[in-house]
Amino acid sequence: MALLKIEDYTKGELELKTKAFGDNNPITIGKIMADGTIQFNWPEIELSTISENDYWTNSIKNFTGGNFCKDPNAVIDNEAAILVENKYIYVYKYNKPVGSIIPSSQKGQEHNKAQLGTTIDWIYSYTDTNAKANCSEKKTWKELYSFDQTTAYDLKFKKGWNLVAYTLNEIEDYEDNGQIRSLPKTKTIQSLNKMPANLYWHLNYWANDALLEIEQQLITLVPLTKQQYENWLPKKLGKLKRTGYEIGKTLERMPTLNKVNLLFEKDAKKIDLTIVDCANNKVAISNFTLIQDMASRDWKDKTKTGYSTATKLDDTRVIIDYNEEDLKTTFSYNANERFMIKAEAIHIKPEELWEILKNLQLEKLISQ
Numbered sequence: 001m002a003l004l005k006i007e008d009y010t011k012g013e014l015e016l017k018t019k020a021f022g023d024n025n026p027i028t029i030g031k032i033m034a035d036g037t038i039q040f041n042w043p044e045i046e047l048s049t050i051s052e053n054d055y056w057t058n059s060i061k062n063f064t065g066g067n068f069c070k071d072p073n074a075v076i077d078n079e080a081a082i083l084v085e086n087k088y089i090y091v092y093k094y095n096k097p098v099g100s101i102i103p104s105s106q107k108g109q110e111h112n113k114a115q116l117g118t119t120i121d122w123i124y125s126y127t128d129t130n131a132k133a134n135c136s137e138k139k140t141w142k143e144l145y146s147f148d149q150t151t152a153y154d155l156k157f158k159k160g161w162n163l164v165a166y167t168l169n170e171i172e173d174y175e176d177n178g179q180i181r182s183l184p185k186t187k188t189i190q191s192l193n194k195m196p197a198n199l200y201w202h203l204n205y206w207a208n209d210a211l212l213e214i215e216q217q218l219i220t221l222v223p224l225t226k227q228q229y230e231n232w233l234p235k236k237l238g239k240l241k242r243t244g245y246e247i248g249k250t251l252e253r254m255p256t257l258n259k260v261n262l263l264f265e266k267d268a269k270k271i272d273l274t275i276v277d278c279a280n281n282k283v284a285i286s287n288f289t290l291i292q293d294m295a296s297r298d299w300k301d302k303t304k305t306g307y308s309t310a311t312k313l314d315d316t317r318v319i320i321d322y323n324e325e326d327l328k329t330t331f332s333y334n335a336n337e338r339f340m341i342k343a344e345a346i347h348i349k350p351e352e353l354w355e356i357l358k359n360l361q362l363e364k365l366i367s368q
Contacts, residue, residue, distance in 0.1 A: 016030040074133035076130070089101045096212070101201055102201075102204060103119055113184070121163075130155060149184060149185055151189060168186075215289055224365065261274045317333060331357065
């Protein structure tokens, strides 16, 4: 039996799932062990329990070329047999998709369908069915190329999951403006009884593990209460006096009511401050990690009226929007590993606003 293993794997034990039966219906199909070993366990599917209708099905006839297949000797049992292609093997962490694994006979890359080699996939068949055909299609473009592209199908499907190999055997090279390009010429799609031994298993991991850990920590926290906000409310912020506040105010693009909005003023200077507690709220947590990601590196863009930038102020990463014409400063940042802060100030420059905000004493809000 072939050993299925990802080389130089460091991500720990993770789940494998398929979305073949809909994005909202991921099905566990195995796992990656801590040493990179892959274990598959494709389950039986009770079709009557799947209410989703957002997945693609295909008939065995269309899968093998349909009316485009010009093989008069093609043999297909049960032409209307329904198939569901898996397409991707997703890697899950904390019940979220964080990557995918790609099997390939090509080493050192995920899998390039334009290069010679084999990849595999699983296809679910609603019933037993077989197909054998050699399909040919004429490929022509200007004076650059003209050739017959052929695909040989040799499929023997049982009801349930079936292992299939996709192999590009030959390519057609052609020259275009001095560059050598290529197209698939001869392909084979065939059923397999066992896993090929010559495959490499590539991990395409797109998640930020640091942000995932932040999400997990936030989801376990207990949200603040209205009383805690009321006990903490500062009467002044710097030299500006509080002129109003509202706990649980509905604000655009602020996905939770667990927040407090405060207004401060002194002469022409004004601050509209919103503090959002992201504890145990998945949508708010998603926004928290989005800000964390956007502010994680230094950048600066000019705007028509000023600039937008992400920078570090003391030990805090902050996104700043400054409108020089209106003398308006907007800060967005995370604080105390649970709060999203948005401050909109008028007649206060960024440097002065930070000197005011860094004395918020949010730790007293948490420690009650």
